[in-house]
Structures are given as C-alpha cells and as structure tokens.
C-alpha cells in the first residue's frame with residue numbers, strides 16, 4: 001500500500017472520472033467526489049507529483065527533469081520516464 | 089399595442105391548446121438507459137493531457153519537417169491519453185478522460201480561452217475575432233458549466249476545467265503565441281488590401297467567424313474504408329510501400345506524408361492498446377461474471393482492431409467509432425458525419441446474422457450504445473462558436489436511404505434498426521437524415537415517418553435528386569459522374585458532400601460501400617448576415633449600433649428599388665471578396681502548421697497520391713463556400729421597402745431610418761430579456777411609429793405563395809448562387825452558396841437594429857434559409873412549399889426548411905400517410921430539405937420555465953437536434969415562436 005496522507009480520490013488508481021465535479025470508484029462503483037479523502041483501499045496512481053523527475057514550482061506548475069514544463073496533477077501512467085519518487 | 093390574440097400569426101406562435109405529448113414511445117435497452125442517465129448527470133469537462141503532450145513534443149522537434157513534427161505531436165497526444173471505460177460500455181474510447189471530455193487546441197487558436205484581462209484576449213477582441221461571443225447566450229442547463237464553482241473554472245460558458253489544470257493551460261497557450269494557425273494567419277491576412285474592412289465586418293458581426301482556425305475541418309463525411317479493409321497494420325504497410333516508391337524522387341512531400349501517417353498510426357495503436365489494457369485491469373477488478381466477461385471481450389476486441397481488420401459487426405462498429413474519435417482529436421471539428429453507416433456496416437451485419445452470431449436484440453443494443461457514444465462528443469471552442477453557431481451540438485449526421493452504385497434503392501434492414509433505435513434511444517447524436525428518393529420502399533419511408541413523429545427532430549428529409557444535381561454541377565469538372573454522385577451524404581448538419589464507392593472485400597465478395605471523398609465541404613466565408621448588410625446600405629455604410637463605419641459610403645440617394653438592390657449587391661460582394669482572401673490565408677496557415685493526418689489517411693485518394701487533404705489529396709476539392717444567414721428576414725425587409733417606399737410611397741427612406749433607429753417605438757430585446765418578436769414591449773414612443781410598424785408588418789411576407797415577395801426571393805437566390813462562383817478558394821476552385829442558419833440567426837439578430845419588415849432590434853432572424861419568419865406563413869404548408877421552391881435548390885449546396893407541427897395533426901396510421909404525402913409533395917416540387925418539430929409549443933414554454941423537469945426533451949433547431957436545456961435562450965425563444973401547424 002502506498003502512502004496515503006493528504007491524498008484524495010483523483011490521486012487513486014481506482015478513480016474513474018465522470019466529469020470535473022465527480023467520478024466513480026472502480027472498486028465499489030459508488031459515486032465519489034474528486035476531493036474525497038483516500039479510503040483504506042486506495043492506491044496511488046502515477047502522477048507527475050509522485051515522480052522522481054518532477055520538481056515543484058509555483059502553484060500547480062513544475063518542471064520535468066529540471067527543464068521541461070510539467071504540472072503536478074497530470075496522470076503519468078503512460079509516461080515512459082515516470083519513476084516513483086522516494087520523497088513521498 | 090394590440091392584444092396578444094390579435095398578434096397571433098403576426099409575431100410568432102402563441103399556442104392555446106392543452107399540452108399534448110408526442111405519439112410514439114419506445115424504451116431504450118437497460119444498458120443504454122443506464123448510460124444515458126450517466127450522460128444526463130455529466131458536465132462538459134476539459135483537460136490538458138493531450139495539449140500538454142502535443143506541445144511538449146512540438147517544442148522538442150524545432151526544425152523538423154512540419155508534417156513530421158505534426159505527426160509526432162499527434163502521436164504524443166494520443167499515446168498519453170488516460171483511458172476511461174464506464175461500466176456497461178460495449179463500445180469504448182472517447183476524446184479525453186471524461187465522459188463529455190474535450191480539450192483546447194492552442195495550436196489552432198489560443199486567445200479565446202485566456203483570461204479576459206490578458207493581452208492576447210484583448211487583441212483578439214479588438215480585431216473582431218471575439219465580438220460574436222459577446223452576443224451569444226449559452227444554455228443554462230444540462231451539461232454546460234456556465235459558471236466557475238469551487239475548484240472548477242468555467243470556460244466559454246460551457247466547459248469546466250479543474251483549477252489544478254488552469255495554470256498549465258495558460259502556460260501552454262502562451263507558448264503558441266505567434267505560432268498558432270490563428271496568429272500566423274492573422275499576420276499574413278493583414279497583407280490583403282482592404283484588410284481593415286474585414287476587421288470592421290467582424291466587429292459588426294456581419295460575419296460570424298473565421299473558419300481557418302476555429303473549425304478547420306468538419307462539415308464532411310467520414311470514410312472508414314481503409315481501416316475496415318486493411319486494418320491499421322495494413323495501412324502502415326501501404327505507407328511503407330509508398331515510401332519505398334517515392335524516396336529520393338521528385339515531389340518529395342509524398343515521402344514525408346507517408347512517414348507522417350505511419351507515425352500518427354503508431355500513436356493511434358498505442359492509444360487503442362492503452363484502452364485494451366484498462367479493460368483488462370477492470371476485468372481483473374470485477375467480481376460480477378457478466379461484466380468481467382464484457383471487459384475481457386472489450387480488451388480482446390481493442391487489441392485486435394489496433395492491428396487488424398474487423399472480424400465481425402461489433403469489431404467493425406468499434407473500429408469506425410475509434411477512427412471517428414481519432415479524427416475529432418486532430419482538430420477542432422464540428423459536423424464530422426459518419427455518413428451512410430448502415431450501408432457501410434451492412435455486409436458485416438448480414439454475415440453475422442446469417443451465421444447466427446448476431447440477432448436483432450443485440451444489434452439494437454449495439455446501435456443504442458453507438459448513439460450514446462456519439463452524443464458524448466463535445467467540441468472545445470469559443471462561446472461565439474460553441475454557443476452562437478453550434479448550440480453545443482457537434483452535428484454528426486448519419487444518413488439512411490439514397491441509392492446504391494447501380495441506381496437501385498440503398499435502404500436495408502440495418503437502416504430500419506437504425507431508425508428504430510433513433511426512436512427507442514432518443515439522443516441528439518448521431519442525428520439522422522433520410523436521403524429521399526422515389527425508389528425507396530414505402531415501408532422504409534413509413535418507418536422514417538414513425539421516427540420523425542417520435543419528435544426528436546430526425547430524420548430530416550433531404551432530396552437525393554436535388555443533391556445529385558448540385559454535385560454533378562459542382563464536381564463535374566473534377567470528374568464526377570452520375571454513378572459516383574449517388575455515393576453522397578450529408579456532411580455536418582446539412583452540407584451536401586461528395587462521396588465515392590469503395591470496394592470492400594469480405595470473404596472474396598466485393599461490396600461497394602459509400603464514404604466521403606472530399607475534405608471539409610463548408611469552410612470559407614461563414615456566415616454573412618444579410619439583414620445587417622441591408623442595414624449598412626440604408627445607413628450609407630455605417631453600423632449604427634456601434635457608430636463604426638463598415639463599408640465606404642455609397643453616397644447614393646437610393647431613389648429606386650433597383651438602386652437599393654444594387655447597393656446591397658455591392659456591399660455584399662465587397663464582404664465576400666475580402667473575407668474570401670483572408671480566409672484563404674488562414675486555411676493556408678492551417679494546412680502548413682496543422683495539416684490533417686488522420687482524416688487524410690482515411691479519405692480517397694490521399695494514400696494513393698501521397699498527399700494530405702490540404703495538398704488536394706482528396707478526390708474532390710471544390711469545397712469552399714459562402715454561407716448566408718437571415719435570407720427570409722432580408723427578403724421580407726426588401727419587400728417592405730419596395731412596397732412602402734418605392735411602389736406605394738407610403739413613407740420615405742428617411743422616415744424608415746428614424747423608425748429603425750427608434751426601434752419602431754419598442755424597448756430593445758436586451759431590455760425585455762426575450763429574443764422573439766412576440767414578446768417585445770412598446771415604449772412611450774410607440775404611437776409615433778404605430779402606422780409605419782403596422783404597414784411594415786403588413787407588407788408581403790415570404791411563405792404565402794405571394795409572387796410579390798417570392799420574386800424578390802428568387803432574384804436574391806439566383807444572384808447569390810451565381811456570384812459565389814466568381815470567387816476562388818485556396819485550392820483554386822470556384823466557391824458556392826451554402827444556406828443554413830445553424831444557430832447564427834440568434835447572435836446575428838442580437839446585433840442588428842430593427843429591420844424594415846417590422847422585426848425589432850436584437851430579435852432573432854428567420855431560421856434556416858427557406859423557412860418563413862415565425863407567424864408570417866398564414867396560408868398553410870403547401871403555400872409555404874410554393875414559396876420555398878420559387879428558385880432552383882440545386883444551385884446551392886443546400887436549402888433549409890424548418891417546420892413545427894402539432895402532434896395531434898399526424899397522429900395514427902392515417903396521420904403518418906398524410907405526413908408522408910406532405911413531405912413527398914415538397915420533394916416533388918424541388919425542395920431540398922425539410923425537417924420538423926413535432927411538439928406542442930406549450931410544452932416548450934413549460935420547459936423554459938422548469939428546465940429540470942425536461943432534461944431529456946429534444947428539439948430540432950436548424951439542421952440539428954439538441955437538448956432543450958442546452959440551448960441558449962435566444963434559440964429557445966425562436967423555436968417557441970415558430971408557426972405551429974395545426975392542420976395539413
């Protein structure tokens with residue numbers, strides 16, 4: 001199980017987004033809100049903010065590999081360079 | 089002012105009967121119903137994944153050959169999209185990772201979604217690019233995110249974006265400054281002599297929008313042949329062979345085209361396989377056996393079509409849906425019509441039915457799933473485009489009927505089921521158009537009637553004969569002959585688009601399937617407000633709403649009707665001239681910066697020629713047009729001036745000018761908050777203008793078989809259709825007339841002062857192109873048909889007639905026959921298109937007052953069906969006001 005402090009449902013790999021306001025849990029099929037807190041079954045999905053190559057910048061912006069524009073909440077499941085950060 | 093009962097049939101419809109519901113009620117399958125309920129609860133949502141990766145890759149490849157750079161960027165976008173699959177889906181895949189997902193495409197245009205105070209936004213406003221946004225109302229209900237709430241930001245009054253993605257959206261958008269199609273086109277369009285006049289035209293909303301960077305593709309018919317016949321790997325193989333043939337030889341662009349298509353297809357393969365992987369992930373999580381099996385089946389199907397041709401009907405349906413979405417993801421597109429899908433898929437369907445691996449029930453379930461998927465499509469665009477033109481719709485038109493290659497009826501059993509599911513699963517997409525031909529069987533036509541009566545506004549009825557005549561006239565010089573003309577379909581809401589017959593080989597048997605064979609058939613001068621141009625004629629070139637000069641003063645006294653008409657022709661021609669040139673430049677910027685790759689791969693003969701659509705790779709390339717708006721309002725205004733000023737000399741033009749400026753003594757539509765004439769309120773000046781207003785309203789009105797006004801209509805049509813041929817498109821082909829209003833008659837009406845026909849300031853124009861102005865057609869449908877066909881419709885890409893019929897009139901079997909005879913009569917008179925709202929206007933009034941109770945109510949607007957709650961109030965008012973026929 002990944003670390004779950006300050007995580008919300010959009011950080012979870014079981015979150016199925018319906019729209020910008022709401023989603024569904026892939027496990028329970030229940031309606032959930034993106035900002036709901038992690039439950040005990042939650043697991044992090046790969047996002048830039050969890051990547052070892054990401055450095056945070058000003059709010060909601062950062063850098064990938066110190067050079068390229070990136071943003072923390074981008075899902076990186078399909079990024080070939082993603083690696084889990086040891087920081088979080 | 090007169091009592092409302094006196095104003096019936098003057099100002100529009102005020103129905104008095106009890107509310108009566110539509111006749112036919114069929115229920116969707118449980119699966120489709122669940123999916124539709126999920127859709128009803130979902131909001132339009134934007135995300136940044138695709139534009140982020142597209143831009144990142146673009147920036148990495150500075151200096152690369154443009155078409156390769158474009159292909160790599162598309163590939164990066166596709167392969168990084170997060171797949172989302174909803175429970176119960178038999179067809180998967182979508183534009184972005186939300187149910188109604190879409191995303192900005194800043195490589196086309198970046199200014200409109202910047203903050204209002206941003207310099208980019210202000211510059212766009214100044215050049216007239218965003219004026220139409222200001223006068224557009226967007227539907228307040230349904231899936232539109234009209235206001236920013238909590239962590240969601242509203243863009244263009246429709247799309248929600250999570251606050252976490254806002255900074256990156258702005259950052260990415262700014263990177264496209266001076267590089268987007270919009271900016272590059274703008275840089276060069278300023279070199280057109282008279283460019284300043286173009287800006288003034290845009291600011292006055294005489295022209296609605298530039299097509300080159302807003303909706304550069306669409307209004308065309310898809311062609312699914314190549315992936316169906318060869319599969320993706322097969323197409324890659326064709327491109328590899330093409331590369332081998334052309335590498336190092338002259339016309340080297342072919343090499344880059346083939347390479348670019350391969351790169352793009354690799355991106356699509358990855359995208360499809362990512363969905364397959366997600367389906368497998370869901371199957372592993374799933375406890376319920378049936379759903380688990382469906383996820384596994386979906387995963388296997390997606391894996392298969394990521395490489396190979398479809399094996400069965402279900403594969404083929406998934407394949408065409410996948411490619412439909414893929415095209416939508418390469419450009420901002422409205423009006424990408426799937427075309428004659430029931431004929432394209434028939435060989436697969438028939439084979440499966442004969443083999444016993446498919447039945448009627450399963451077909452219906454799949455077709456309903458298809459309806460839901462098409463309905464999920466959103467197009468991210470500015471408020472003026474998405475609200476003022478599209479009304480939130482995306483115009484994916486599915487055609488049924490018409491003729492086969494050999495000239496016999498093309499209607500088939502699968503199309504009967506497509507009609508059936510149009511009734512059982514009412515959704516705006518895909519809308520249906522029935523290509524009416526005398527050879528179509530009665531049973532099929534009556535099924536079409538049954539569907540039209542159900543009230544969702546489809547199928548629209550369009551004449552196969554008129555369309556083919558137009559096509560042969562327009563594309564004859566490019567080699568089109570009768571047999572190929574039969575392969576046509578409607579692209580977008582009502583654009584007649586050329587097609588070709590493709591030889592689908594299934595088990596050694598050749599099936600000739602129809603598919604589109606031209607790029608976008610409606611780009612160019614979009615749309616021209618005819619009543620507003622007349623206003624500038626009356627005021628010597630000025631826009632009196634803003635006080636800005638639009639055209640050079642004509643300095644004429646306008647002492648005769650002929651002089652007035654010539655002045656109108658002169659201003660109209662000036663507008664077409666400058667807009668054609670600036671538009672050609674914008675489209676040139678588009679084809680250089682953002683060439684089509686997915687759609688180019690699909691359209692014959694791009695693969696054969698090794699050229700993309702922008703390089704005239706398609707078989708037919710006479711595809712630019714001039715679109716009009718407010719035809720009937722214009723002609724009614726001309727008739728009033730002719731009668732009151734020139735023939736009977738009841739008033740002079742100076743008196744008209746004053747009455748127009750004072751809005752005939754009424755408050756403006758903005759002040760009353762309603763956009764239809766019937767609801768306008770007089771002010772204290774009313775008595776001063778009562779006589780002129782009354783006589784303007786009493787002047788002959790189009791739609792009553794009255795030669796006085798119909799002859800002016802014919803004069804306008806004959807001149808307009810002919811004059812467009814004098815202008816040349818980017819592809820050096822003559823342009824042609826296109827006559828559909830879509831939703832533009834609302835914002836264009838909103839900026840136009842009162843008109844000499846008695847219409848008041850700010851109110852909506854007449855809809856369609858041959859519809860009567862609401863409430864003015866007082867001699868029944870057959871008189872309307874006579875007026876509408878006073879000119880030859882095959883001179884134009886289309887004509888559009890919208891009618892509203894009370895449900896009681898067409899009730900029962902006898903009502904159906906009467907209804908079919910009515911449509912037949914119009915088609916036999918030479919009408920091109922007619923569509924119906926079978927609805928009680930009182931229900932629409934109720935829905936306006938209590939939208940939550942009417943979430944699923946559909947109405948026909950002008951070439952498209954839309955949820956009532958997602959229409960702006962301007963259009964809602966106009967649809968309510970339309971004449972409601974209570975007898976035929």
Ligand code: SF4
Pocket residue numbers: 047048049051052053054063064065070076079080081082083
């Ligand atoms: S490597 Fe991929 S996941 Fe990591 S920061 Fe860069 S883009 Fe994000």
